Amino acid sequence: MTTETTVKDAAAGEVVLDARGVTMRFGGLTAVRGVDFTVRSGEIVGLIGPNGAGKTTFFNCLTGLYIPTEGEVRYKGEVLPPKSFKVTAAGIARTFQNIRLFANMTVLENVLVGRHTRTKEGLWSALLRGPGFHKAEAASRARAMELLEFVGLEKKAEHLARNLPYGEQRKLEIARALASEPGLLLLDEPTAGMNPQETRTTEELVFAIRDKGIAVLVIEHDMRFIFNLCDRVAVLVQGEKLIEGDSATVQGDERVIAAYLGEPFENAPGDEEAAEVAAAEAAAQADTTTDAVPGKENDR
Amino acid sequence: MTTETTASETPETPETTSAPAPAASGLIGLPAPLGRALATGGGVLAVVSTFMSWTWTSDFPGDLTVYGYPGGLQVLVLIGGILTTLFGLASYGVKWLSWLTPGSADSALKMAALGTFGTAWYTVVAISVELGGVVNLDPGGFVVAIATLASVIGALALPFERPEPDPVDPDDAGWELFKHNSRQSWNTFRAAFAPRTPAPAAPLPSWAEILVIVAAMAIGLIVFSYGIGTSYDELFIGFLIIAGFGFASLSKAGLVARVSAITAKHRNITMAGAFLAAAAFPFTQSNDQYATIGVYILIFATVALGLNIVVGLAGLLDLGYVAFLGVGAYTAALVSGSPSSPLHVQWPFWASALLGAVVAMIFGVVIGAPTLRLRGDYLAIVTLGFGEIFRITVLNLDGTSGPDVTNGSNGISSIPNLDILGFDFGAPHQILGSTIGRFANYLLLMLVITLIVVIVFRRSSDSRIGRAWVAIREDETAALAMGINGFRVKLIAFALGACLAGLSGSVQAHVTYTVTPEQYQFAYVVPPNSAFLLAAVVLGGMGTISGPLVGASLLYLIPAKLQFLGDYQLFAFGVTLILLMRFRPEGLIPNRRRQLEFHEEAEAPAVLTKAGA
Numbered sequence: 068m069t070t071e072t073t074v075k076d077a078a079a080g081e082v083v084l085d086a087r088g089v090t091m092r093f094g095g096l097t098a099v100r101g102v103d104f105t106v107r108s109g110e111i112v113g114l115i116g117p118n119g120a121g122k123t124t125f126f127n128c129l130t131g132l133y134i135p136t137e138g139e140v141r142y143k144g145e146v147l148p149p150k151s152f153k154v155t156a157a158g159i160a161r162t163f164q165n166i167r168l169f170a171n172m173t174v175l176e177n178v179l180v181g182r183h184t185r186t187k188e189g190l191w192s193a194l195l196r197g198p199g200f201h202k203a204e205a206a207s208r209a210r211a212m213e214l215l216e217f218v219g220l221e222k223k224a225e226h227l228a229r230n231l232p233y234g235e236q237r238k239l240e241i242a243r244a245l246a247s248e249p250g251l252l253l254l255d256e257p258t259a260g261m262n263p264q265e266t267r268t269t270e271e272l273v274f275a276i277r278d279k280g281i282a283v284l285v286i287e288h289d290m291r292f293i294f295n296l297c298d299r300v301a302v303l304v305q306g307e308k309l310i311e312g313d314s315a316t317v318q319g320d321e322r323v324i325a326a327y328l329g330e331p332f333e334n335a336p337g338d339e340e341a342a343e344v345a346a347a348e349a350a351a352q353a354d355t356t357t358d359a360v361p362g363k364e365n366d367r
Numbered sequence: 368m369t370t371e372t373t374a375s376e377t378p379e380t381p382e383t384t385s386a387p388a389p390a391a392s393g394l395i396g397l398p399a400p401l402g403r404a405l406a407t408g409g410g411v412l413a414v415v416s417t418f419m420s421w422t423w424t425s426d427f428p429g430d431l432t433v434y435g436y437p438g439g440l441q442v443l444v445l446i447g448g449i450l451t452t453l454f455g456l457a458s459y460g461v462k463w464l465s466w467l468t469p470g471s472a473d474s475a476l477k478m479a480a481l482g483t484f485g486t487a488w489y490t491v492v493a494i495s496v497e498l499g500g501v502v503n504l505d506p507g508g509f510v511v512a513i514a515t516l517a518s519v520i521g522a523l524a525l526p527f528e529r530p531e532p533d534p535v536d537p538d539d540a541g542w543e544l545f546k547h548n549s550r551q552s553w554n555t556f557r558a559a560f561a562p563r564t565p566a567p568a569a570p571l572p573s574w575a576e577i578l579v580i581v582a583a584m585a586i587g588l589i590v591f592s593y594g595i596g597t598s599y600d601e602l603f604i605g606f607l608i609i610a611g612f613g614f615a616s617l618s619k620a621g622l623v624a625r626v627s628a629i630t631a632k633h634r635n636i637t638m639a640g641a642f643l644a645a646a647a648f649p650f651t652q653s654n655d656q657y658a659t660i661g662v663y664i665l666i667f668a669t670v671a672l673g674l675n676i677v678v679g680l681a682g683l684l685d686l687g688y689v690a691f692l693g694v695g696a697y698t699a700a701l702v703s704g705s706p707s708s709p710l711h712v713q714w715p716f717w718a719s720a721l722l723g724a725v726v727a728m729i730f731g732v733v734i735g736a737p738t739l740r741l742r743g744d745y746l747a748i749v750t751l752g753f754g755e756i757f758r759i760t761v762l763n764l765d766g767t768s769g770p771d772v773t774n775g776s777n778g779i780s781s782i783p784n785l786d787i788l789g790f791d792f793g794a795p796h797q798i799l800g801s802t803i804g805r806f807a808n809y810l811l812l813m814l815v816i817t818l819i820v821v822i823v824f825r826r827s828s829d830s831r832i833g834r835a836w837v838a839i840r841e842d843e844t845a846a847l848a849m850g851i852n853g854f855r856v857k858l859i860a861f862a863l864g865a866c867l868a869g870l871s872g873s874v875q876a877h878v879t880y881t882v883t884p885e886q887y888q889f890a891y892v893v894p895p896n897s898a899f900l901l902a903a904v905v906l907g908g909m910g911t912i913s914g915p916l917v918g919a920s921l922l923y924l925i926p927a928k929l930q931f932l933g934d935y936q937l938f939a940f941g942v943t944l945i946l947l948m949r950f951r952p953e954g955l956i957p958n959r960r961r962q963l964e965f966h967e968e969a970e971a972p973a974v975l976t977k978a979g980a
Contacts, residue, residue, distance in 0.1 A: 130848065155850030167845035169838050179831075180838045184850030186831055190859055193830030194823060200830070207831075247850050 080108040081143075083251050083282045084129065084159075088138035091124050098124040100306040101138070106251060111273060111283045113293040115317075116303035117327055122286050123164070125303065126255060129284075130154055130161050143250065156184040160249035162240045164256045164286075170229035174220055174239055177228050178211040181246030211246060218242045218272060234265040241272065251282045258289050270296055294318060302326070393524035394559050402524030406480055407455025409518025413448035413483055416514055417441040419507030422494050428599040431494070432505070439602055440490040443609045444511060447483030450613060451518055454479050454620065458525075470562045470621025473525045477560055478619050480522035482612025484515040486605045493601050523559070530558045562619040576629045580637055583626045588644050594924060595657055600931045638821070645814055649807035650799060658807040660923075665813040666875050667895040668919035671903040672820050672912065673867035678901065679909035680828055681860035682840025683739070684747040686889065687754020689897040691865040693887030694730050695723035695872025697761065700779040700882045701772075707779050709771055716785050720873040727869020728862045730757075735861035739854060742843065754889055754897055761884045778883030785812070785877050792877070809878045816874055820867050821912055827863065828910075836860055837910075894923055906947060908954030917955055 084106040091099040099121045106112050116122050127133045129140055131147055131154035140147045142157050155161075160181075169177050186207055192200045215221045218238040223231065228239060237257060244252055254273070258266045266289065273296055277283055287293045293300060294314040301311040304326045310317060317323055393402060421431040421441065429439020437445050457464040458472035468475055491512045495501050504512075532551055535544070571579070590610060597603040617623050630637040645665075649658050674688045702722060704713025714722070738749045765775025773779065784793030784805070792808040803811075827833050835856045838846040847853050876882050885891065890898040899922055907918025925943060929936045947955075 150852075151847045152850045152852050155848060161848055163845065163848075167842050167848075169841035169845065171841055172834070172837055176834055176837075180834050180846070180851070181849050183831065183835055183838075188831045190827060190832050190863065193827050193832055196826060204830070243849065 082106070083108050083110075083143060084284070085141040085144075086125075086129065086138065087141070089125065089128055089135045089140060090137035091121075091128055091133060092136045098306055099128065099135075099303075102303070102306075102308045104301060104308065104311075106282050106284055108250070108282050109277060109280060110299065111277050111285065111297045113297035113300040114284060114286045114303060115288075115290070115293055115300060116309075120303045121306040122303055123255070124306075126161075126253065126286060129253060130159060152184075155247050155249075158248075158250040159253060160244035160247045160251075161253040162237075162244050162255055162257060164259065166233075166236050166240055168228040168236055168240060168243070170227070172228055173224065174215065174226050174228055174231065175208070175211055175224040177239055177243050178214055178246045179207055181243040182207045182211060184247050214242045214245050217245070217275070234261060234268075237261070237265075237269065238272065241276075245276070245281075249281060251284065252276060254283065254285045254287075256287055257285065258287060258292050266292055393526050394556070395520055395524040397520070397524035399524065399526050402521040403455065403458060405517050405521025406476055406519075406525070407452060407459070407521075409514045409516075409521060410448050410451030410455050410480065410483065412514035413487065413511055413518065414445055414452060416507050416511035417445040417448065419510060420505040421490070421508040421511065422498065422503050422505055424498065424503070426498060427494050427503075428601060431490075431507075440486065440605045443602075443605045444483060444487045444490065444515075447479060447486055447609050447613065448515075450479040450616060451476065451483050451522075454616065457620075467622070468620045469625055471619055473527065474560050474562050475616045475620035477522040477525065478612050478616030480515070480518040482609050482616065484519040485608040485612060487511045487515040489605055489608060490601070527559045527561070530554045560619065562621065571629075573633075576633060577636055579626060579629055580633060580640060583630070584637075584640055584644055588648075591920070592648075592657070594928075595660055597928070600928075603928045642814065642818060646811060649803055649810055650801045652807070653802075655804035655806045658804060658810050660927075662806050662810040662813055662878055664920050664923045665810060665817055666871055666878065667899070667903070667923055668916045669813065669817045669820050669871045670868050670895050671900050671907070671915035671919045672817070672824060673864050673871070674900050675904050675909065675911070675915045676824060676827065676836075676867070677860055677864035678904050679911070679915075680833060680840065681836040681857055683857060683861060684743070684750070684901075685861070685864070686747050686751035686897050686901065687734075687757070688750075688864070688868060688900055689887045689889070689895060690754040690757035691727045691731060691868035692872040692875065692895060693757055693761070693882070693884075694727040694865075695869030696876040696882045696886075697773060697779070697872075698723040698726045698869070699873035700782050700876040703779075703782045703876065705779050705782045707774050707777070707781065713783070716787050716873075720870060723873030724866045724870040727872065728866035730869075731862040731865025732858065735858045735865075739857045739861060751889060751897075754887075758884045758887055761887075773884075776884060778881050779876075780881040782876055782880055782882070785809075787812075806878070809874065813871075813874055813878075816871055817916075819870070823863070823867065824912055832856065832859065892926075894919070894926075902944065906944065906954060908956040911954070911956050914954050914956040921955075 082105050084104070086102060086104040089099055089102045089104070090097065102125060104125075114122055114125070124133065128135045129147070131149055131151040134149045142154075142159055145157065147154055147159075148157065169180060172180070186203055188200055188203050192203075212221060212224065215224055218241060220231075220235060220239055220242065223235070228236065231239060241252075241254070241257070257273070258269050261269065270292060273283055273285070285293065285296065294317075297314065299311065300314060300317045302309040302317060302320075302323050304322075309322055309326065310320050312320075393399065395402070397405070417437040418435050420434050423432060425432055429441075431438060431441055453464060453467060454472055454476040457468045458476050491504065491508050494503055494508065533547070535547055594603070594606055594610065597606050614623070645661075648661060652658060670688070670692050674685065677683050677685045677688065699719045699722070701708045701710050702712050702714040702719045704711070734750070734753045738746060738753065741749060760769075761773045762775055763769045764772040765777075767775075784791060786792065790796075790808075792812070793805050795802050795804045796808070797803075828836075835846065835851045838849065838851060839853055839856060843853055879886070886896075888896050890896055894900070894903075900919075903918035903922050904915050905918075906922065907916065908914025926936060926940050929939050932939050
């Protein structure tokens with residue numbers, strides 16, 4: 068295993084998330100192989116890797132959707148329960164790569180649903196409507212409004228979630244996740260389909276969440292976003308953790324560049340070939356810039 | 368005014384395509400002022416004609432021979448004529464009528480004119496056919512025919528905003544072109560009746576709002592009891608025509624939206640009022656005839672409301688729901704002291720009702736625990752199967768194929784009437800000077816049960832658990848990720864629904880005297896059964912309280928009143944359902960959540976259809 072930890076180790080607090088030797092196999096296919104990974108409180112950690120590297124599989128292992136074939140995931144010292152709702156109750160909240168709001172509920176109700184694990188009122192309490200019910204309901208609403216103010220959606224509390232613009236739907240999803248009062252927030256591509264300005268707001272929002280003492284783990288494709296944001300970045304390639312370290316270390320590492328851009332030719336390429344490659348790259352660049360927009364729109 | 372012929376016949380209308388703001392024209396090429404005058408005048412004339420004799424003989428039901436006194440179908444035409452006249456005058460901009468049409472006066476006028484025309488011509492044609500020829504019409508009949516025809520032509524000539532036509536794809540030919548053109552004409556046709564978004568209402572003092580609620584409810588009650596009371600088929604068909612178009616015209620006028628906004632503001636008063644009105648209903652009746660219909664409707668509606676928790680809120684498609692009604696009914700019947708029950712005990716009502724509810728709930732949990740791990744269509748199929756398993760089991764517990772519990776296909780019969788604190792439900796009582804018969808007694812009891820179910824529905828839907836149900840319905844994966852224990856929450860919904868159905872069942876057993884397995888099939892000619900219950904929920908509006916109540920009433924009355932169609936009864940019923948779903952897919956009373964309209968959002972509430980509340 069690669070253990071190049073150039074992290075300012077003692078800086079952060081207690082270990083919030085501790086994944087040890089996580090391996091996930093689907094039949095003969097090993098999607099994630101022996102990944103060790105920790106997140107400390109007050110940290111923003113990024114997880115990057117080329118498509119198909121096993122990021123989402125690893126993510127699902129952290130949220131209880133998959134149970135790792137080998138290894139274990141601990142949250143604040145406790146092994147994660149195998150059900151996603153229990154994981155949320157334990158203190159890990161997540162957002163989804165393709166937004167999954169409750170479209171026909173209002174913005175406020177979406178956040179109230181997020182409060183589910185932190186409130187106890189059952190059916191009897193709802194039917195009998197004792198004083199405890201009203202108090203709990205009022206407290207939930209107050210807390211939900213607070214969170215909406217935090218993400219800047221307080222004016223749209225009574226709108227249907229489906230009617231919000233894209234960027235605000237992302238914010239609402241974060242607010243909904245925060246409503247479960249997590250110790251660790253997992254963001255799955257929070258800036259997918261966002262313009263640079265929206266990306267910057269999201270960045271500030273994530274910093275604000277960190278300042279509340281919540282650890283954040285981000286999966287992202289947008290390199291600039293990741294390297295601006297994260298204290299630490301781990302790179303996953305073909306199911307294995309390639310390197311983990313601060314932005315500069317990861318950015319400078321040859322293997323990361325190789326994983327993303329491909330191996331250089333064994334013999335130094337001749338001038339002709341170099342020109343060819345440059346031309347192809349330029350063309351590819353043009354392609355990606357035009358393709359990027361419709362591609363991302365599919366995420367919505 | 369352009370003098371183009373009916374747009375539906377000539378779809379290529381080049382004049383309208385070229386002009387950016389097309390000279391607003393009507394479906395029929397008449398000058399707008401003339402059209403308006405014709406429509407309004409026709410309405411007035413129709414009103415006048417209802418005071419004349421339409422036919423010479425009283426062979427046609429309803430006695431349309433009298434001058435100076437409208438009867439039978441004439442009353443319906445009279446109402447339509449008044450509506451047409453009022454909307455016609457309002458469309459002229461008459462000041463003291465402007466409150467009538469916060470929406471679009473023209474569209475309302477068109478609908479009202481069409482409704483009046485439909486009823487009047489139906490009557491005239493029915494007279495001619497049944498009595499054998501046009502000669503049987505008196506002058507009044509001719510007057511009303513001409514007046515309503517003129518009114519419709521005039522109304523259809525009223526200008527409207529034509530939709531931007533789609534450009535024709537030059538490659539299209541034959542069928543494709545035809546499809547394009549017919550879509551175009553359909554859009555134009557729809558635009559002719561499109562309502563405008565009503566202007567924001569001027570705030571009324573709350574006593575006035577309550578008066579509006581009372582008035583709306585009174586009108587609803589009158590229309591409803593008139594519908595129940597229609598004594599011959601012609602009158603009922605006429606009633607359906609005028610009621611359908613009348614409701615459409617009121618809703619185009621924006622009145623329906625306004626009234627529902629007011630009722631939403633005073634929910635408690637509306638609810639209390641509705642229940643008082645329903646409770647007062649038996650006191651206005653001289654015999655038990657309508658109370659009988661009323662109590663069956665109430666049972667059906669209450670069960671439908673219970674199903675709405677399962678289907679409308681939690682989104683679990685349950686096709687075997689009537690089995691829980693059966694469980695409740697059989698449980699209550701077994702402890703009712705009926706001679707054909709193997710248990711020779713007679714429990715008081717409160718105990719048997721409680722037992723019925725609890726046993727049904729246990730069945731709900733037992734059936735729900737294995738099935739609720741499935742999603743969507745699979746759940747529907749499995750619940751359908753469990754519903755049939757209940758029926759077949761009950762059928763077989765007859766002493767020959769199994770232990771003797773339920774008497775098999777004979778069912779448990781001669782269930783004694785209830786007796787609560789010395790009040791015998793089987794005997795008529797004199798209360799407040801009016802006689803309250805057996806069915807009226809049960810109507811009042813059932814009303815209490817309905818009230819309980821309504822309160823349970825309201826309170827549970829507006830709480831943590833209700834939000835969890837809706838969240839599960841909207842997106843189960845996301846709901847799980849928010850920490851909702853999906854299985855548990857769904858099981859609660861399933862058990863609660865079963866419990867409420869069992870409660871209704873324990874009353875139903877006493878009302879019907881006999882419980883047999885045939886009453887609790889998936890599909891059966893008489894409601895309640897699973898198919899009808901689901902139809903009532905979907906038709907009325909998923910996730911609402913009044914929706915299933917209205918849906919159940921309609922689904923009970925329409926088939927009962929369509930019996931004269933004989934073999935075509937179910938066909939007509941099916942067509943009615945298809946039409947309703949085509950034109951109002953969100954149900955008759957859509958959830959307010961779906962009606963939330965926001966400032967610049969152009970989406971009409973009708974667009975938000977799928978997946979309820």
